[in-house]
Amino acid sequence: MASERQIDVGGVQIGGGAPVVVQTMTKTETANLAATMDQIRRVADAGADIVRCAVPRDEDVEALKTIVRESPIPVIADIHFNHTLALKAIDAGAHCVRINPGNIGGPDKVAAVVARAREAGTPLRIGVNSGSLPKHLHELERDDPVGALVGAALEFVELMERLEFGDFKVSIKSTNVPNTIASNRMLSERIPYPLHLGITEAGTKWSGSLKSAVGLGTLLADGIGDTIRISLSTFHAEEEVKVAWEILKSLHLRERGPVLIACPTCGRLQFDMDTVVADIERRLERYEDAIEVAVLGCAVNGIGEASHADFGITGAKNEGLIFSRGKALRKVPQEQLVDALFAEIDKYATSKRIDVDEREAAVGEAWLADIEAENAGELTPERLAAMEAAAADDDGADAALVAALDEQQSPVAGRRFSRT
Numbered sequence: 242m243a244s245e246r247q248i249d250v251g252g253v254q255i256g257g258g259a260p261v262v263v264q265t266m267t268k269t270e271t272a273n274l275a276a277t278m279d280q281i282r283r284v285a286d287a288g289a290d291i292v293r294c295a296v297p298r299d300e301d302v303e304a305l306k307t308i309v310r311e312s313p314i315p316v317i318a319d320i321h322f323n324h325t326l327a328l329k330a331i332d333a334g335a336h337c338v339r340i341n342p343g344n345i346g347g348p349d350k351v352a353a354v355v356a357r358a359r360e361a362g363t364p365l366r367i368g369v370n371s372g373s374l375p376k377h378l379h380e381l382e383r384d385d386p387v388g389a390l391v392g393a394a395l396e397f398v399e400l401m402e403r404l405e406f407g408d409f410k411v412s413i414k415s416t417n418v419p420n421t422i423a424s425n426r427m428l429s430e431r432i433p434y435p436l437h438l439g440i441t442e443a444g445t446k447w448s449g450s451l452k453s454a455v456g457l458g459t460l461l462a463d464g465i466g467d468t469i470r471i472s473l474s475t476f477h478a479e480e481e482v483k484v485a486w487e488i489l490k491s492l493h494l495r496e497r498g499p500v501l502i503a504c505p506t507c508g509r510l511q512f513d514m515d516t517v518v519a520d521i522e523r524r525l526e527r528y529e530d531a532i533e534v535a536v537l538g539c540a541v542n543g544i545g546e547a548s549h550a551d552f553g554i555t556g557a558k559n560e561g562l563i564f565s566r567g568k569a570l571r572k573v574p575q576e577q578l579v580d581a582l583f584a585e586i587d588k589y590a591t592s593k594r595i596d597v598d599e600r601e602a603a604v605g606e607a608w609l610a611d612i613e614a615e616n617a618g619e620l621t622p623e624r625l626a627a628m629e630a631a632a633a634d635d636d637g638a639d640a641a642l643v644a645a646l647d648e649q650q651s652p653v654a655g656r657r658f659s660r661t
């Protein structure tokens with residue numbers, strides 16, 4: 242269930258129906274002002290709405306004063322254990338302060354931080370981590386880790402409510418993906434406050450991105466979660482931001498820049514997709530329009546499943562086609578495919594229009610029609626998928642599919658199809 246309450250972190254709304262906020266954390270020593278500001282600017286350019294900095298020492302508080310002033314995006318101070326540093330971070334102008342009420346020295350210390358935050362109008366993030374639950378929940382944690390996490394979070398929320406403070410968001414974090422999903426689902430039913438989602442110590446760029454996509458994606462798809470941070474073992478914080486955006490874009494929760502779709506390739510591939518797709522993905526990073534760009538490894542299927550793409554390429558016989566929204570734009574030699582694609586995207590970026598040269602388009606359509614006719618009987622992955630979908634609710638189509646597979650002696654002819 243989506244959160245009802247909203248907080249304002251330096252002008253960025255979190256919760257209460259606001260778009261899901263992307264945040265990350267600097268990896269630099271905060272007191273190293275030049276390096277920290279450089280990283281903040283890079284994550285802001287990559288699309289971070291908010292950034293968090295670790296503030297474990299007084300020299301970090303000193304740097305924080307300048308960082309808050311110069312940062313292009315709001316800054317959260319992560320003080321974790323030390324309530325004195327939380328007070329100093331609020332005084333330094335942090336737009337939000339993260340504390341773990343379970344380990345900053347007891348309810349009195351929490352009350353002191355809350356009083357200062359109230360005075361300054363600074364929201365707090367109260368966090369619960371599976372690795373730092375209060376002692377009295379350790380036994381429960383062994384039998385019911387999800388219950389222990391939610392129990393700790395609820396205790397902290399109750400403490401905030403007793404202090405009559407409602408300007409906070411809550412995070413429950415675990416290294417365990419199913420526990421993170423279950424505990425956040427449970428918590429979202431119990432409290433109205435915004436939720437910060439993350440998987441603790443998720444791992445490398447590869448495994449951490451996958452774990453985060455599964456864990457956070459599951460919750461976000463259910464409407465749970467108001468701000469996300471992807472924790473990756475990399476010094477390049479902007480990589481965390483890029484992954485966060487891919488998750489939000491794939492769920493259609495937010496838009497930022499182009500979306501790339503690419504076929505999985507198969508034996509019909511007509512050009513070096515690995516290199517081409519990576520090159521296109523890298524070059525697309527500098528565009529802002531939320532266009533969809535498709536890369537099809539061959540033209541055997543026609544434009545088919547990518548007919549909705551704003552721009553796309555496909556190839557055959559040393560030639561290639563640039564297409565747009567289901568229609569050919571132009572045919573080009575294969576080695577010019579990528580540059581020709583970007584020439585069209587550049588034109589669109591300037592004019593916000595797709596220009597069609599009717600003569601060039603007609604040549605492209607004719608070329609495509611020839612390729613499709615030559616390969617009309619081929620069972621490509623896309624055609625098989627379409628036939629399977631039809632077979633799922635039509636007995637006649639099911640028989641046609643089996644017959645087509647038999648006739649083709651396809652390597653997938655032995656597959657079983659459920660007859661519903």
Ligand code: SF4
Pocket residue numbers: 504505506507508509510511537538539540541542621622623
């Ligand atoms: S048949 Fe489909 S998966 Fe195979 S290369 Fe062509 S578009 Fe890609």
